Amino acid sequence: MSQKSNAESSAQTETVQVIVVGGGNAGFTAAHAAAVRGRSVMLLEKGERDMAGGNSFYTAGATRIAHNGLDDLQGLVEPDERHAMTVVPPYTAEEYAADMAKVTEGRNDPELTQVLVSESQSTLRWLNSLGLKYRLMYERQAYERPDGSYLFWGGLHVGNVGGGEGLIEDHTRVAAELGIDVRYGHAAKSLVVNDGRVAGVVVETVDGEKTILAESVVLTAGGFEADPEWRKEHLGEGWENAKVRGTPYNTGDMIAAALNIGAAKGGDWATCHSVQWDAFTAQNESNRELTNRLTRQSYPLGIIVNTEGKRFLDEGADFRNYTYAKYGKEILKQPGSVAYQIFDASLRPMLRSEEYEMPDVSEVIADTLEELAAKLGIDVESLEKTVSDFNNSIDRNIPLDPNIKDKRAANIEPVKSNWASPIETGPFYAYGVTCGITFTFGGVKADTFGRVLNEEGKHIDGLFAAGEMLGGLFSGNYPGGSGLAAGCVFGRRAGSLA
């Protein structure tokens, strides 16, 4: 059977051994893995070159891998004179697997998880051998201690040199070195199927539609986070209003194409990764200049109130790597889908500068809480009561230490479990946040080599998936840095068979 009749005879037909659809981290990784095996590879990317790189471009490059401490990371991370003053606690594959199970409340696919955690470091080392560069993420994952030393926390220690932009720059250079034919402005529309086997894709370009035939097709075209209709349908009412943090191109095209030819749905289609995101600055969607700087990640140090001046979650439930991806949803639920992170003058210097000193950051500063409430349009009495109740409930005998879960709690409803610090020293700072959607967790079902499965659990010959498109790893929440890690591990695996 052929879905594209007479495809082979069309003048608009090209042939290659492996097609990869989607030029983000997972796609490039799959393409490299196929190319180093000597396969001819064409990578089709919907965006033009100046809009390429997918969500991966927008990232901080943070990549979660298992390791046995700093000695074990030598040779992978770039040298840095601070290493001598740095402690990087080991993060074992068992801890990684336990974190996956903890944040997803056990809904993570155990086989995919096992592969992810056991191959995370070796896959990064392989990418490093091809030319991708990694470093320790001092500015995001460690606070400098008074003696000038550093203690890393939260299981996430390694990142790309140059963040997401550096990642895509490295991938693009390596792809050129490996002879991968990267085609920008090529939006895949549908899959060509011959005799039950996927045999190519139909693409739309400025020059019109064409068919590209191949022995294998690897789908790495992202989730459906950039499509408001799909968000509303699958994530629920209100999600159509979430801000798109990353690429505008991940509209579920290839998920739909795969389902059309009989692929089974995989993973949790009803939840996604979403964060606290600058609510008011202009251009707070798909912003390629500011990328990840629109995130507001220092909330574990302060409090978050809604427009009624009330707290509604535990800001210090865990290191931010384990809570940030589920708190966007909590903001979406608040009146107007807006909330304010509040800090006082003693906390302000500890906020991540790349985010809180972003150009045109939504920031309100006031000498008193009364003035702050007035400026925010929040009922003054309500905000003052929230803050004084919070301040009065803190066990001040425990020292504040953001490098560890210090158990310095605010024993109030809702509790703040760690890092409770009184909001009492002016000036006071408020940052308006809304819900920014990162990526969706539902995709297609595949085995641990990314071979796409149909509803009967059988392989669809010639079809692979990786990255956001591969459902099953995440649900409800997500441990920071595991999206890039998953794209690397399963992209490489898919490319090693394609």
Ligand SMILES: Cc1cc2nc3c(=O)[nH]c(=O)nc-3n(C[C@H](O)[C@H](O)[C@H](O)COP(=O)(O)OP(=O)(O)OC[C@H]3O[C@@H](n4cnc5c(N)ncnc54)[C@H](O)[C@@H]3O)c2cc1C
């Ligand atoms: C602001 C932000 C910060 C993030 N920070 C981190 C972080 O630090 N660490 C981390 O692990 N994760 C992070 N993430 C999540 C991370 O981006 C994703 O998990 C990961 O990049 C997904 O990689 P991917 O290759 O599957 O998708 P993408 O990188 O999104 O690539 C998909 C590509 O497919 C293309 N495409 C879509 N449809 C088509 C089509 N029809 N035809 C052809 N091409 C198509 C898109 O244009 C895109 O280039 C962040 C995400 C965002 C938005």
